[in-house]
Amino acid sequence: MQPAKLKGPFSLKNIAVLFQNPSIGDGKKEFGLKLVDAFLRSLINSQTKPKVIILMHRGVHLAVEPESTVSKLIVLEEQGCKIMVCVTSADEFGVSDKLKVGFLASMDEMVEQMLSAWKVISF
16 A cells, blocks of 8 residues: 655755664564654655665665555655665665665765765664
């Protein structure tokens, strides 16, 4: 099911969100996935958006599955957020040719986004 799309205008803040894992926290994986889903849903419903969402290490799996997460990232991309997927990580985990959202980015590109951001929120 595709998430509802909030109508603009949106305010993109110079904030980077970095997902290094496909879930939030160190506890039960299923619960961590629910937290990611809830976080992305809240971003969709917010008038304020981060400028970029960076998927690195195991976080690159969020651009592939589960479908509920992918669909939320697609909506965020449509709302103006860049979705950057670490090319080195995507190659390592064999998902480079399976991405359903975002674009492959070099470490230089991702570092530039993080260093120029006012704030980096990391999971």
